[in-house]
Amino acid sequence: MNAPARFPFRPLAADRVVVVGAGVAGLATALRLAPLPVTVVTAAPLGFGTATGWAQGGIAAAMGEDDEPALHALDTQAAGAGLTDPAVAEAVAKAGPGLIDWLVGLGAPFDRDEAGALALGLEAAHCRRRIVRAGGDSTGRAVLETLVRAAAACPSIEVLVARARDLIRDDAGGVAGLVCERDGVSFPLPARAVVLATGGLGALYASTTNPTGATGRGLAMAARAGAVLRDMEFVQFHPTAIATGADPMPLATEALRGEGARLIDRDGAPVMAGIAGGDLAPRDVVARAIFQARGRGTEVFLDCRGALGLRMASRFPTVAGLCAAAGIDPQRQPIPVRPAAHYHMGGIAVDQDGAASVAGLYACGEVASSGLHGANRLASNSLLEALAFAPRIAAAIAAAAPAGACAAPWETRPEAGDLADLRATMERRVGVVREEAGLRAAVARLTPAARHCDAALTGLIVAVSALSRTESRGAHWRSDHPEQLPARQTEVTLAQVWRMADAAVPVGA
Secondary structure, three states, X not given: OOOOEEEOOOOOOOOOEEEEOOXXXXXXXXXXXXXXXXXXXXXXXXXXXXXXXXXXXXXXXXOOOOOOHHXXXXXXXXXXXOOOOHHHHHHHHHHHHHHHHHHHHHOOOOOEOOOOOEOEEOOOOOOOOOEEOOOOOOHHXXXXXXXXXXXXXXXXXXXXXXXXXXXEEEOOOOEEEEEEEEOOEEEEEEOOEEEEOOOOXXXXXXXXXXXXXXXXXXXXXXXXXXXXXXXXXOEEEEEEEEOOOOOOOOEOOOHHHHOOOEEEEOOOOEOOOOOOOHHHOOHHHHHHHHHHHHHOOOOEEEEOOOHHHHOHHHHOHHHHHHHHHOOOOOOOOOEEEEEEEEEEOOEEEOOOOOEOOOOOEEEOHHHEEOOOOOOOOOOOOHHHHHHHHHHHHHHHHHHOOOOOXXXXXXXXXXXXXXXHHHHHHHHHHOOOOEOHHHHHHHHHHHHHXXXXXHHHHHHHHHHHHHHHOOOOEOOEOEOOOOOOOOOXXXXXXXXXXXXXXXXXXXXXX
């Protein structure tokens, strides 16, 4: 495998920041960086191809009269199963109301009640109604459209539609820019700093709610540049993806259960009976219950019939449209559901300013491991995290001494891999429930391809991290280790991953 591109020196260059990704994390960071010049690199035109636009639930923020950030922080920590950083949870929760106000100032059309106050929804594992939403269940799309308009009107932001290929490093090991590819031609973008806002890795799984491009490319680039990755084994499976055979799978938002929908089996029996929290238990609990029920040979359904079904078209128009497209009438039929890879809690280890372990590299949103989500993300904290870290990253970059770059030869990596086989392997071996033999088989299958395929490399890092965590915690469930050990985080570099892979698969195996 080729080494990351390196420059022999760093003469002064344009004071430019490169942001990779144009979802909420990338656009919010670019806006907060103004008036510093920013190039946003995106694989698709603005407004397309990002997971932000698919987010249904909303943004969690303590806006209600009976709520306060301290309660939100406690709910976040409880969901994180012992790995959430309390200081990060407190800081992000405190920032929540101000971030909603910032979006309102940009023109975000959040839903209001008859008195004009924000309409607040309830989701699983929240002790208060604090989900700020837009268009019922179209929050992600509304927020993305708001940020796209603001970015288009910001003179310091330019948009480059191209594919990010690799990070450029200087001889000191710092990040000096980005190698991009467009129309088959590779070229460098020197930068004072690079912010990765490339999203998650759900598309590594055969069953996912993520866009097809969500294969963890940003994680692979950061790993090759020497960055520390943290808690990569924690992949959240949304319990209620609509099981109609689509790829990616449409999502039935968790807010449906907050409004009274219930999970039932094909005989009408409640799936969550006797389980703490019931239908509003944390996502990992609900996902495992559905997974186990399906393992017993029964289908699982989300029952919205009755009053909720009657108002589905107005309250949850996105889900209503998805059901209609699949030939399902939620007023009369329960919706077939199953768990699907939805969100990655792990990622590039960053500090309170979003800075990675490699100089000049920052990460924001799902690609980052900030300490907020721990082992299991609390519903509707994803958009919030990205919005909260964007100004922190912008301030840190603005305060840092500009780092130049120069035009010099660079290397590109050929990439090829059997994505269908990879997705099947991850689904079967590194899914909702894991065990040692399956994880070792996944490592053996992924290691050869990981030398030349970013998707396989990211999958391998998840698999070896899951193999090393011999306990069950949050979204990581080991059937052979159901107990919980003292809380610890998993931090790895690429060099460690190769050693772990070699140890997991003996020579000749």
